[in-house]
Amino acid sequence: MKKNRFFTGVMCTLAVVALSACGQEAQEQLQYVSLSQAGCTFFGTDNEPLAVTVETSPAQWAAEASASWVKAEPGEDGTTLVLSVEDNDGDAERKAAVTVTAGQASQTITVYQLAPDLSINRFRKERMFQNGGVVSPSGKYIGGFTNKAMEDNTWEYYPVIIDTETGEKIKLGPFPSALFKCSQPFAITDYGQLFISDHENGGSVIFDLNGDYMLSSIPEGCTNRGNVMGVSGDGSKWVGYAISEKQEGERIGQYRPIIWEDGEARMLSMPEKNFKGEDFSVGAMARGISADGSVIYGTTWDNSDGAMIYWKDGKVKYVGEDVHEIKSVTIPYPEGDETFYYANGIVSQAEIYKMSPSGNWIAGAYQEITVNTDDYSTVASSCPAFYNTETETTVVLEEYSGAKGVHVTDGGIAFIALPMAGGEVYDLNAGVAIGTVAEWVYSEYGLIIPSDIFIKSVSPDGRVVLGTGTEQPAGMKGRIYPWYIIPP
Secondary structure (H helix, E strand, O other): OOOOOOOOOOEEEEEEEEEEEOOOEEEEEEEEEEEOOOEEEEEOOOOOOOOEEEEEOOOOEEEEEOOOOEEEOOOOOEEEEEEEEEEOOOOEEEEEEEEEEOOOOEEEEEEOOOOOOOOEEEEEEEEOOOOOEEEEOOOOOEEEEEEEOOOOOOEEEEEEEOOOOOOOOOEEOOOEEOOOEEEEEEEEOOOOOOEEEEOOOOEEEEEEEOOOOEEOOOOOOOOOEEEEEEOOOOOOEEEEEEEOOOOOOOOOOOEEEEEOOOEEEEEOOOOOOOOOOOOOOEEEEEEEOOOOOOEEEEEOOOOHOEEEEEOOOEEEEEEEHHHHHEEEEEEEOOOOOEEEEEEEEOOOOOOOEEEOOOOOOEEEEEEEEEOOOOOOEEEEEEEEEEOOOOEEEEEEEEOOOOEEEEEEEEOEEEEEEOOOOOEEEEEEEOEEEEEEEHHHHHHHHHOOOOOOOOEEEOOOOOEEEEEEEOOOOOOOOEEEEEEEOOOO
């Protein structure tokens, strides 16, 4: 994390008289050094370089630091000075000066570095990760992967596992694309097993801290290896999905929710009918599991409705049965009337971390379908919704129109993603809005973070937070990056 206290930029100017060879003509040459800032402050550890804009006359300039722990190097374009500092291993703040000289003009930048403060929570943006990051049930590990394009149009993949207690990054590999093609990280256990989907062959590749890997097993009755999307706290149970064997009349098999117990895979039960009260045509997937393995949640995928389901006490139900309504509309056609079914209720996309650690709360969105009786077109509207699996009741937050619930804690602190904006936080038990994600993070962790970010997961003890943010660097397309907060 980088911290810079910007001081006002300054310019030093000198007028130098130059005499011609014959001594008959005097010329005044303006010499100066102009800097975008006159001072800055760095953290005690884990700093990023700081670029200072430099304008001088004459154009050639040089910089010199008064202390060995400061490096002052010209940038590649010759118009910036890049300042970097070593970690401060002392117990006090320190100070140095960097002098920039051009001709006879000079200017000084005062560099301060704070003493290491081991009580400050750490906020990190992990831009190196491809396709997001995942966190283990207790927050012990965060995982993802990066890749590298090779000259022969192949790829190398590097799984990365971060120890949140020490900050250590364990980089595994390389693994060539001839073995598998890493697509998206879905889960990581508290023992450091990282699950990444294989885009080429299907299923999950499972990496451990030693750099060894294995492939997920093929459940009975399925044609491909299963994708693991969630793990229990002790790592003995995994949940996800696979494609079943093709049945008569099917183009391909249906998606089936799967559970692995101690590595052995089996299918989970399915609701008798889909969200609209019809026979399943595409299927369903499991997305996450509670820390103790007692509650599992997932989504259906029939007609892209994305309805949420959950398994508890040996039964499978729709999330939000108290607000689930199946409706129909009959459309007159010249050849005869035809009836179509639709449903209102709790829906979700292919997202993980929608359930609280104990499984008592599930986050989603309440979707309501409105039918225009003039042309029978439909309009879907939605707002955040949170379902309590213990009371089997749903809290619908209509005031956040167009938003959705993305995560919730066991204590009922709900995290909401607003459309085209940042996130909001809501206390379900008190029935009050807490504020923005940035405000909540500042209140809980004492950190100032960007305003346009979302929270995906909070560890049971609240010490580790995982989220996503968006940024658009100059001249580049917008991108999504994972970020996390880890303990001091």
